[in-house]
Amino acid sequence: MNFASDNTAGIAPEILQALVAGNDGFAMGYGNDDMTRAVERRIGEIFERDAAVFLVPTGTAANALALAHISPPWGAVFAHAEAHILTDECGAPEFFGGGLKLVGMPGLGCKVTPGTLADTVSQYEGHAPHQVVPAVFSFAQASEAGTIYRPDEIAALAAIAHAHGMKVHMDGARFANALVRMNASPAEITWKSGVDVLSFGATKGGAMAAEAVVFFDPATAANMAERRKRAGHLLSKHRFLALQFQAFLANDCWIRLARHANAMADRLAAGLTAAGRPPAWPVEANLVFVVLPKAVEARLKAAGARYYVRRSESLPARLQPDQCLIRLVASFATREDEIDRFVTLAAKA
């Protein structure tokens, strides 16, 4: 019953096998190899666009490098107050961005609405040069709450951002989980809806440590190679990053893995609902948040279940003193029997 995170799982078998198969022989370092070129092309195909692609080992690196590249040091990056970049990266965007400022915004289920974005950005205008300058709107797809943004929602937010001269960044650590929930293409939920730069995650989806920063307008990626290098994120044996991505993207592997994770989250949500413990907000990716009596939570913990208790201002109602909010994450490795056991333990008497 390990629902702590999708990164507690190991490497998906298809990807591990690719590492083994690609290990023979020599390959030039630092991405100067055929495998890397092939993966860059493949990502371009998936997004139906000639994009600039940079592979890195972590999601924090992908986000922070991306944001630093599209915001000046005096820029403001607007995101949900509970976004990973604000709460879980120990200031990486500020460090990479030379002291840029992250501005948190409220929103139910960790989603920002166009109205909130417009209102917040307006407070950062008209007071130059004393205030930082609106530079980026960043949002997570799926969000930290496991909710997702539909293409029309993205387009509305991006239109506001662009109208203010800002760029749009999507934190796609769980991009596949969001994608497979929608009847839309990778292109449609990114650049066709106004996304300028994507952190395209593979790690949570089943890779070992592989993320891609994707600039949909390659011109905006000038000197990103230097930025990545001086951050220590250019791997010398780069082929192993490329191999992970190749296997992840081959034969719809990433789609299948994400569908499994989401299906497990759905099963969890359905089971909990039937057990009288409905999720705190709609389950749209591979995350389930549920409010539980603390006594029930203690019982689950005692039974060996692993998950995180979370604070959140994004709940529709305040927690009672005897309640807590827990986050359950499913991955490609989650099994039905673990879910069923968890649900049984969580059920109302």
Added chain:
Amino acid sequence: MNFASDNTAGIAPEILQALVAGNDGFAMGYGNDDMTRAVERRIGEIFERDAAVFLVPTGTAANALALAHISPPWGAVFAHAEAHILTDECGAPEFFGGGLKLVGMPGLGCKVTPGTLADTVSQYEGHAPHQVVPAVFSFAQASEAGTIYRPDEIAALAAIAHAHGMKVHMDGARFANALVRMNASPAEITWKSGVDVLSFGATKGGAMAAEAVVFFDPATAANMAERRKRAGHLLSKHRFLALQFQAFLANDCWIRLARHANAMADRLAAGLTAAGRPPAWPVEANLVFVVLPKAVEARLKAAGARYYVRRSESLPARLQPDQCLIRLVASFATREDEIDRFVTLAAKA
């Protein structure tokens, strides 16, 4: 005939097997797993000391994080002018270190002498607060030229550094190659000789992407966890970093791999010497530098040999216009037949 770098090789079989074997089941992320604890202990044992250990995926990250942690932003880091940190990391130490200053020093075979260090440091004293402050002496073991520092040489340099209130950092990207050349222990060529912080490399030695920053005085590592995290260098599926190091260090694997690489370099040096092309300086690790007529170099290139032509101010004599300096690197994967073929091609008519 790929002698371009020790990072053009793949993963050593022992290490790849460990990744496969360790993939089953769940493990808490971000280093909160048993495997990571075990590797930290193991590194402590190897160095005969309770050290603070931080695993990261690249050597540039290890160096830059280490230097930033022991130098203030107004610090000067003294190193050989051709050190990797000065010439090949695109300013990573300056970036991580908030704008610290690297001061290059001359020295034959990429080695700094105590006299040069003392003289250079003295030029950074007595002019406060207009000048940066001496903070760190950093040197590579083995050096970028493949030469090594013996314990008494290290001790002499470290004594100067410490007398000026500086810390000593060793860039050990090729630590094992240097170690196996000497009749000395890991402890003797590091903290027992005055080294405060070590970048302990495994990647060039046969891992996929794994380096360790080792603080011999754990007290100096306070908040290094935050520094690593905000640099994006804390891997979520951290167990795979630990697994690499565990296999690397198990059963003297790292020693055997380094001995092989060095033996191949020795064979190359011996062959070239016999062929009338003696190395530019002593071959003490797995690197061979040789001055060649440009016509010979062209012949080698045409035959498919891979290596880098290098500039160096560390040569005992200036190159003639028709000469060039090439760098040949052996690794755990280098084979005798490739060496012999190369030597034949390089031989004097």
Added chain:
Amino acid sequence: MNFASDNTAGIAPEILQALVAGNDGFAMGYGNDDMTRAVERRIGEIFERDAAVFLVPTGTAANALALAHISPPWGAVFAHAEAHILTDECGAPEFFGGGLKLVGMPGLGCKVTPGTLADTVSQYEGHAPHQVVPAVFSFAQASEAGTIYRPDEIAALAAIAHAHGMKVHMDGARFANALVRMNASPAEITWKSGVDVLSFGATKGGAMAAEAVVFFDPATAANMAERRKRAGHLLSKHRFLALQFQAFLANDCWIRLARHANAMADRLAAGLTAAGRPPAWPVEANLVFVVLPKAVEARLKAAGARYYVRRSESLPARLQPDQCLIRLVASFATREDEIDRFVTLAAKA
């Protein structure tokens, strides 16, 4: 009727005269002069303590240098959401501090309560190394709303900060205005109440461009000289900074100037109250905030009055659509007749 800011006034006559009188002859640059030594001693006397003092030309420099010196790059600096350091310094603390994070807190009249501080800090604990680390509590005295913190309030806030291992910074751009309102000494409202570092302002009080960073524990100021220098804030003709401060502090000049400014603010508040326009919160320094019908505001503007319209979340009640909040600042140069004219214009029909 210029109430735009206390920095729209010129130089107080006593201070200008000191610049003229001190201009003769040569003086060693960069603070290596007798005048600078004398001022440092004088500031120590005023605070009844041997303090480390660093003169700089702007308040933003004083704040940002101070915060960067007492917070690591991964530190969180907690302050009121409308504090100058968050809203008016274009990210200077983040820039100087290597990407530190400012955390805004709510509070009526721009004052933070102990409960809010304790609750906010608690949200930054227990999640290392993914979150930034509580490092500093910073507050403005007088606050941006012109309210002040009494010694017992400071002590309560400082106790919380210190209990969490944090330092306490006071932004004293209007320190004198706060001081003269209380029956307390400079020492009592700073270090005796728990303040570790003070930005001691003279510019708004009547100087041309002079602020002092005061470390009450000199040991914490190590290498602050280098930090100031590399920020470009060490003036070469430093004696003119010292001369400003000397004149400011001589013969209670600063106290008299602040008393005048506060008296003018009081007159404004009393007049507005009598005119049916009471201030939005208590007037405790030299700032008056008042909610006006937009029509009245337009009339004032048309009559040539200068002031700023402000947004604030610190009001006890929300503004009506036809209302606005304006800020009126009095200085040593404000005259009674201007105030009386303004009050007449603002009065209810």
Added chain:
Amino acid sequence: MNFASDNTAGIAPEILQALVAGNDGFAMGYGNDDMTRAVERRIGEIFERDAAVFLVPTGTAANALALAHISPPWGAVFAHAEAHILTDECGAPEFFGGGLKLVGMPGLGCKVTPGTLADTVSQYEGHAPHQVVPAVFSFAQASEAGTIYRPDEIAALAAIAHAHGMKVHMDGARFANALVRMNASPAEITWKSGVDVLSFGATKGGAMAAEAVVFFDPATAANMAERRKRAGHLLSKHRFLALQFQAFLANDCWIRLARHANAMADRLAAGLTAAGRPPAWPVEANLVFVVLPKAVEARLKAAGARYYVRRSESLPARLQPDQCLIRLVASFATREDEIDRFVTLAAKA
């Protein structure tokens, strides 16, 4: 006999008088005043060009802000190894520039030759992304040795820089001293010869604390206002910066002050030459460097002369063990009798 620096002098009477005269009444802060607009226009007139002008209080601020604005964090700034930006600003360019790298070059009399520049820059090409990227050539006019660059020399250097995609920065802390020595206009020795950005100094020339960053192509100055603000270098009572520059530039005041300083340096050089102590290199501005026997130097010191003993690699010949190099600086305040007294003391027996 104070020859320590041109910043040991006070404020030139014309400038001090302007501060007094301009003190009356109110002026909007932060440069939003008529005086600032007038000075910006005046500087444009002097340079015969519509330039973007930013006033700041120190030369280190001017240099570091300028360099940071025209170099990315991964940029290399090439300058003479003894340039002020390398040796006397405690890493300010690195700090402001997010960790950019300064590359020192040799050259007699602190002047860089086109050959040296071309050769050095070439070593920073062809190794992307592992090396920093050539971004700026910076030189001081007059140089730190008091030598000057003629328009054709500047043009030759700038042509190389521009051919490599670099910008050209001139550190004009002693711009006036260089200018009055040549039969050329301000425009001719700056943008007409290829200079892109100028640090235009007034402090050493007679102001209290006033420098201007001048971008000859205003488009390159976008967001420089934010950069200055977040560095704490936007003065609130900005009119006093403007007043200094206005007086400095009015009625050829700056030209007269520089001519006096240079004339005093010439008198010193002539006197020393006649006394058997010729300058180390040509005296072309207001600085005189002379090699003296240590015994003579001791005598001068004992007699109360103030100056700095300097190290330099820019001398045509090495110092003997009993010799030292001293730097003598003349300013607008230097008097003939002091010079004559010094010369007498320094004369050969």
